[in-house]
Amino acid sequence: MSATATTIAHEVPPKSGLRAFVHKLRSGDEIAHLITLVFAASILLITSLLVIELWKTSHLSRAKFGWMFFWTRTWDPIFDNFGAAPFIYGTLVTSAIALVIAVPLGLAAAIFLSELAPRKISDGISFLIDLLAAVPSVIYGLLGIFIVVPLMRTTVGPAIKSVLGFTPLFSGPNYGVGFLTAGIVLAIMVVPFIISVSREVLLTVPREQREAAMALGATRWESTWQAVVPWARTGILGSVFLALARALGETMAVTMVIGNDPKITASLFAPGYTIASVIANEFTEATGDLYLSALIELGLVLFLMTFILNGLARILIVATERGGGRPA
Amino acid sequence: MSRARLFWRKAVNNVMLTLTGVAALGVVSVLFLILGYLIWNGGASLNLNFFTQLPKPVGETGGGMANAIVGSLKLLFLAAIMGLPVGLMAGVYLAEFGGKTFSFVIRYTTDLLNGVPSIVIGIFAYSLVVLPVKHFSTLAGGVALAVMVIPITVRSTEEFLRAVPGNMREAAMALGASKWKTIATVVLPAASGGILTGMLLSLARVAGETAPLLFTAFSNRFWSQGWEQPIASLPVMIYTYAIAPYDDWHRQAWAAGLVLLGLVLVSNLGARFILARTKAV
Numbered sequence: 001m002s003a004t005a006t007t008i009a010h011e012v013p014p015k016s017g018l019r020a021f022v023h024k025l026r027s028g029d030e031i032a033h034l035i036t037l038v039f040a041a042s043i044l045l046i047t048s049l050l051v052i053e054l055w056k057t058s059h060l061s062r063a064k065f066g067w068m069f070f071w072t073r074t075w076d077p078i079f080d081n082f083g084a085a086p087f088i089y090g091t092l093v094t095s096a097i098a099l100v101i102a103v104p105l106g107l108a109a110a111i112f113l114s115e116l117a118p119r120k121i122s123d124g125i126s127f128l129i130d131l132l133a134a135v136p137s138v139i140y141g142l143l144g145i146f147i148v149v150p151l152m153r154t155t156v157g158p159a160i161k162s163v164l165g166f167t168p169l170f171s172g173p174n175y176g177v178g179f180l181t182a183g184i185v186l187a188i189m190v191v192p193f194i195i196s197v198s199r200e201v202l203l204t205v206p207r208e209q210r211e212a213a214m215a216l217g218a219t220r221w222e223s224t225w226q227a228v229v230p231w232a233r234t235g236i237l238g239s240v241f242l243a244l245a246r247a248l249g250e251t252m253a254v255t256m257v258i259g260n261d262p263k264i265t266a267s268l269f270a271p272g273y274t275i276a277s278v279i280a281n282e283f284t285e286a287t288g289d290l291y292l293s294a295l296i297e298l299g300l301v302l303f304l305m306t307f308i309l310n311g312l313a314r315i316l317i318v319a320t321e322r323g324g325g326r327p328a
Numbered sequence: 329m330s331r332a333r334l335f336w337r338k339a340v341n342n343v344m345l346t347l348t349g350v351a352a353l354g355v356v357s358v359l360f361l362i363l364g365y366l367i368w369n370g371g372a373s374l375n376l377n378f379f380t381q382l383p384k385p386v387g388e389t390g391g392g393m394a395n396a397i398v399g400s401l402k403l404l405f406l407a408a409i410m411g412l413p414v415g416l417m418a419g420v421y422l423a424e425f426g427g428k429t430f431s432f433v434i435r436y437t438t439d440l441l442n443g444v445p446s447i448v449i450g451i452f453a454y455s456l457v458v459l460p461v462k463h464f465s466t467l468a469g470g471v472a473l474a475v476m477v478i479p480i481t482v483r484s485t486e487e488f489l490r491a492v493p494g495n496m497r498e499a500a501m502a503l504g505a506s507k508w509k510t511i512a513t514v515v516l517p518a519a520s521g522g523i524l525t526g527m528l529l530s531l532a533r534v535a536g537e538t539a540p541l542l543f544t545a546f547s548n549r550f551w552s553q554g555w556e557q558p559i560a561s562l563p564v565m566i567y568t569y570a571i572a573p574y575d576d577w578h579r580q581a582w583a584a585g586l587v588l589l590g591l592v593l594v595s596n597l598g599a600r601f602i603l604a605r606t607k608a609v
Contacts (some may be wrong), residue, residue: 032508033425039417040426040434043482046475047437050444053455108351116345117352125356127600132359134529134596135589136536138563142570142585143365146578191355219341242443249445251539252567276447276539283454283543299451303444310443314436 054300060293069297075262075278077286082294084301086262090179090272091302094254095247097183097268098190103240105187106194107229110236113195114202115210115224126199133192141256144185149176149257152184157269172267177259180268185253190243197242201235201320202228235320241313245306251276275302362589370586373579378587383549383565389576393584395551396560399466400535402552403545403561406470407477407534412527414474415481419523422482423489424511435483442479449475450540458544464558469545473534480533484526488519521606525599532595536588538563562588 061069065082072083109129113122153176160180164170205228213223229236259271260281275298286292377392384391418438422431453472458464492515500510516523546558547568562584569581 027506028508029506032511033421036417036421036425039414040421040430042414043418043434043441043478044437046478047441049456050441050448050452050475053452054448057451057455057459105351105355108348109355112345112348112352116348125352128356128359131593131596132355132362134532134536134592135359135362136538136563136592138536138538138566138570139362139366139585139589142566142581143362145570146369146582147365188358195352195355219337221341221344222337225344245443249443249447251445251447252563256567256571276445279447279451280539280542283451284546296451296455299448303448306443306445306448307440310440311436314439 051303054296054303058293058297058300060290061297062293064290065294069294070301073264077282077288077291080288080290082291084275084298086264087273087275087278087298088301089264090258091248091274091276091305093179093268093272094182094186094258094274095244097180098186098247099240099244101184101187102191102194102243106191106239106243107198107236109191109195110198110202111224111229113199115220115228122199126196129192129195133196137189137250137252140185140189140253144181144253144257148185149181152176152181161269168266169268172265172269174269175259175271177257178267178269178271179258182254182258182272182274183268185257186247186250189250189253190246193243193246194239197239197317198232198236201232201239201317204235204320205231232320234316238313238316238320241309241316245309245313248309249276249302249306251280255280275299366582366586366589370582370584373583374586378580378583382551383560386574391580393560393562393565393580395548396562396565396584397587399545399548399552399559400561400563402466402555402559403469403473403541404531404535406467406555407473408527408531410470411474411477411530412481415478415527415530416485416523418478418482419485419489420511420516422486424507424515435486438479438482441475442483445539446476446537447539450542450544453540453544463556464544464546466545466552466555466557466559469541469559469561470555472540472544473537476534476537476540477530480530481527484529485519485523488522488526489515491522492518521602525603525606528595528599528602532592532599535595536563536592538567542567562591 061082065072069082069084070088071085072081073085074081074083075086076082113125117125153174157174157176157180160170161174209227209231210223213227214220218226254274255277258274258277260273260277261271262273262278263270265272279295279299279302283292283295286295377390378394379392379397380394381390381392382395383393418434422434426434449472452475453468457468457471496514496518497510500514501507505513541561541564545561545564547564548558548560552559566581566584566588569577569584572578
């Protein structure tokens with residue numbers, strides 16, 4: 001055993017050709033390379049398999065409804081007539097509400113953590129925010145059902161209504177469940193992602209950028225808002241896209257507070273439905289192949305939406321961290 | 329005029345800077361609100377029965393979620409044995425062997441797979457494992473979770489392998505070790521703390537996933553034998569109990585929520601602890 005090991009070690013390595021390859025094989029490098037390569041390639045395989053499976057199993061629905069699937073407002077399992085419009089609407093509206101709340105909040109917190117707070121406090125708070133991001137979505141749903149929904153019904157909803165009730169956005173009865181409640185819960189869920197990515201991006205802004213603005217007599221806020229944030233704006237936009245992708249695909253918390261009613265209503269107090277929640281609610285009850293196929297096509301739509309957004313987000317974040325988004 | 333303007337600018341400065349602080353504190357306080365509510369509502373209904381008994385039939389109070397706790401552990405075990413090796417090996421490839429273009433493609437795909445909504449992963453596992461055999465199974469749930477574990481493990485493994493200084497590799501190779509021997513005996517052990525942390529974090533993340541389990545592992549009110557039957561899990565139980573119209577079920581949903589959050593937070597803290605200790609060495 002040890003004898004063979006010594007002979008191999010003392011052998012003069014052949015220069016080229018098949019023998020060189022065999023020698024490398026014997027030392028294990030090529031084998032290790034090949035094995036790890038197979039595992040790496042399996043990720044490509046899994047992802048393409050995912051797309052193929054979604055495409056294949058949604059065939060029935062795609063063949064029957066075609067592009068009309070996106071415009072049809074009925075969702076009728078009894079007569080096998082399916083349209084995605086109410087779900088796409090619900091998904092977009094809840095995500096929009098989430099961003100309207102989460103972007104200013106997240107950006108402000110990220111500015112505090114990167115520009116104002118001493119490094120130790122900033123790291124401590126960032127750690128707590130990472131923990132917040134780790135809270136499972138079903139827990140947000142649990143708190144949503146038992147804390148946020150009653151609060152919306154009795155306190156927050158009526159307060160908003162008394163001020164803005166004349167606009168169509170806040171008209172109609174307030175049940176506690178609905179677009180607005182789902183949007184608020186989503187905002188709380190995506191804010192940690194905006195904060196942690198924006199903070200990272202803001203920290204990469206060169207020191208000179210701040211010093212130059214201050215030397216010109218800018219206040220701390222002016223230097224931050226006019227010199228630092230514009231530099232990092234591409235990366236911040238990337239963090240917003242990431243948050244949007246999360247919000248679009250978020251399932252459990254939304255399902256538990258949105259009211260699950262496939263309708264398109266202007267009022268944000270009205271119950272609605274999202275793509276992810278209808279899949280979660282009806283998948284196991286889907287009788288009939290067309291019903292199941294329509295649900296899977298909804299999954300395909302959701303997949304494509306998040307796929308595009310995530311792709312864009314990565315490009316933006318990498319672009320800022322490499323070169324900095326020079327103010328135009 | 330200019331004095332008024334200066335005053336105004338200073339006022340804006342102070343107000344805006346205060347608001348950023350308020351925003352940061354507001355977001356952090358949500359974590360404590362969540363913890364507080366769960367301890368308050370869940371702590372009261374948590375007892376020994378919760379960990380040792382099966383769920384009672386509808387209408388009877390009491391009972392526990394012993395089967396869901398074991399179920400979650402079984403699903404995590406499957407996710408770990410299927411997902412972690414793939415993630416580890418792919419991470420090694422990216423950090424140690426990868427060329428330029430192919431690595432970029434793999435990295436990009438990994439990030440995209442990481443961003444796929446968990447409910448879509450559920451559909452994937454359904455059509456891959458459930459449809460051919462026509463019944464929900466523990467295995468299907470494990471596959472769904474494994475697909476989510478892979479991308480997280482790949483990126484953290486790669487990151488920690490890259491952090492190993494190049495001169496350690498050179499020292500090993502100068503002593504005559506081949507590349508794979510260097511990786512296996514020098515680089516991997518040096519990065520093991522970080523890699524372990526990444527693995528633990530990825531398992532902690534999928535431990536709380538509900539959506540991909542709804543139509544793969546499904547649920548079960550009894551013990552699930554082997555890997556072929558539907559199985560209960562803590563997140564799915566929380567969901568079904570929270571939306572049910574029974575007060576006793578709500579009570580148990582809070583208790584399960586507390587246990588699940590405790591599990592997730594403790595493994596997160598544990599992971600950071602391992603990381604901090606490895607860095608100190």
